[in-house]
Amino acid sequence: MTDPTSPAVSRRRLLGYAGAGAAVGAAGFAGGMGTARATDGTAAPATDRYPFHGRHQAGIVTPAQDRLHFAAFDVTATSRAELVLLLRSWTAAAAAMTQGRPVGGDTPLPYDSPAADTGEASGLPPSRLTLTFGFGPSLFRDADGKDRFGLADRQPKALRRLPHFPADALVEQRSDGDLCVQACADDPQVAVHAIRNLSRLAFGTAALRWSQLGFGRTSSTSTSQATPRNLFGFKDGTANLKAEQPSAVDEHVWVADGDDDGAGWLAGGAFLVARRINMHIETWDRTSLREQETLVGRDRSEGAPLSGGTEFTKPDFTTRGNDGRPLIAMSSHVRLAHPSQNDGVRMLRRGYNFTDGNDDLGRLDAGLFFIAYVRDPDRQYVPMQNRLSRDDGLMEYLQHTGSALFAVPPGVRRGGFVGETLFA
């Protein structure tokens, strides 16, 4: 396989393709997050591709791309060597695909064996693809507590199945997994291509357990992005952590040395909480705007808190209306989820809207695929979700159908592989 850290040739150039869109030239990897540098002297657009290597994995504080394909895998191999081989193989493929190059690099296509890359992203630009990898609790110990790959003593204390929350209706085939890959890109064909090729490379070592497509981001992770809307029609994630707040990101997202004595390998990484949250949108659509805004605690048009102001005005939870009741209801989502009501904890949310066809009654199978990156799920997610599941008025319109927790290792050094610190 060609060294994925050598100067990249885009899929477009490689194939001599001259379709619509800006042609992208050879780009180096030296730039920081979001600054691809063209080696031929012309500046490539900063948003065309993100470096794969770095201190943290891309796809976390990276400005949220528009489309998602998320996949969880079960490892079927039994040896640690096979697992490491898979991670090395995934690393090389991810380093290539995120830069717009085919799996297998720029070697000519073979003719009498299967092609290294499945080809459906040929001619497409990198589309800001990021691939973010994580390890589930079951990778460390199986259901009987057995150490599967000699990793049990390195399992982070917080890395265990999320507890049962009130009203959870989890589907096993949409939950958990030994490994996960979050593929985000501007073009869904590029994200799907990535998951398909990683799945293919895993053949014989790991099998796809579940996967989820998302079509519209529901959070901004950069102040340069407008706040998107969820399928309730409301702006979502206004108070989200943003990449432009590095000290807050350090405090709330990145695991630090010393956070967990046994899991120093995770420093520079994070925990990933995934929840598939179905929305009963047909019921929601029959409620009045007043009821909807009361439940959310913000107005729908602008996203301003009901205590007044504009979208980014801090909610005032104390102000009462003429009727003596708080303008932002006690059971409103914005109140229950707000950092000021949760000991100051914050999360970096990175979720997506989804629609997966419909059920037999003609109701859309739709909702929010919630993704959050946190430094400590026991402190930053579990207490808040317990509270939301119990008290949030929105819960009447929600059903959590999938759940997973993963430890996302730090970024990959050149020549290294995903999760290398865990196996060191």
Next chain:
Amino acid sequence: MTDPTSPAVSRRRLLGYAGAGAAVGAAGFAGGMGTARATDGTAAPATDRYPFHGRHQAGIVTPAQDRLHFAAFDVTATSRAELVLLLRSWTAAAAAMTQGRPVGGDTPLPYDSPAADTGEASGLPPSRLTLTFGFGPSLFRDADGKDRFGLADRQPKALRRLPHFPADALVEQRSDGDLCVQACADDPQVAVHAIRNLSRLAFGTAALRWSQLGFGRTSSTSTSQATPRNLFGFKDGTANLKAEQPSAVDEHVWVADGDDDGAGWLAGGAFLVARRINMHIETWDRTSLREQETLVGRDRSEGAPLSGGTEFTKPDFTTRGNDGRPLIAMSSHVRLAHPSQNDGVRMLRRGYNFTDGNDDLGRLDAGLFFIAYVRDPDRQYVPMQNRLSRDDGLMEYLQHTGSALFAVPPGVRRGGFVGETLFA
């Protein structure tokens, strides 16, 4: 409801939104296909939105947008008046949404009743949304042959369930339907928003029967578009009918007066063939490039026929290689599907790639949602599909799991409604 033909105010402007992307101004409806005209004197980009009204429905020869949400409905109401009311209501909503306006027009949001629009497309540009409506055979006669809405004598002769093709593995919940809506847009959130709001308007009159999201177009319908790739990694639809060939479109797509004595109302419309075609991509990915190219009849990189040349070179089905066998195999897809091998019949294809999660064995539920517009399915689709299903070597990697046929009425006049000619 505000007259949807009045000068449009975009959702973006309506909400005073100033996010990323080009702001779109008020646009008139006077332009032809693809030429939105700004009434404030500045030219809006031609590709920002397509007119809803016209001689033909938009979404057929319109340059294929990147994303799809397709929905089929069963009419639950029993009176013709209710059916017409639904079509009028859908017409007004479609005229608004395709121009980037909310359902219900620009009226202030009510407060103590449900909002007319569900809101998740607020702030998004029109995204070239088109909504294309069709009528299934079951709208005319039920399974017992009973005339449901006094339309039986106007049922086009060719509008009946497609025959069983060899190897069909159809799923009832993915097939047929009384009504269909094809929503295409550059932004999937805009397409999903449209289907959801049409589904909502249908409450009590029609229920969603099945729906399908597609993330990547697999055909070009304009010479201005590059040929996309399907999930086999090959360019698809090279020989497709294009909008720039109006006489060929007239000959092969639009139903003409006199085509069917009983169904003059369909003149200016077309038939829509929908087939959900699963691809066994894991098996495909394990075959050699040679085998793949032999099955397709084109090379993968460029899409050139194996008889030589470039993508748009006409395939030469007579040339033989040194081994005496045709360079383009007898069972290759390009040969079996080519107009020259099918009495010159052509189709306007408008399909999309899909991925709907995975099965219990970890195989992606993925493939091609085939859509084709034809003047006469009995002549242009059925014979070819019989031949493909029987002889095409690709069939080893394909499984047809859904099927439907619809009659797509002509375009809507200002003040009229979708399918008006059928009810006249």
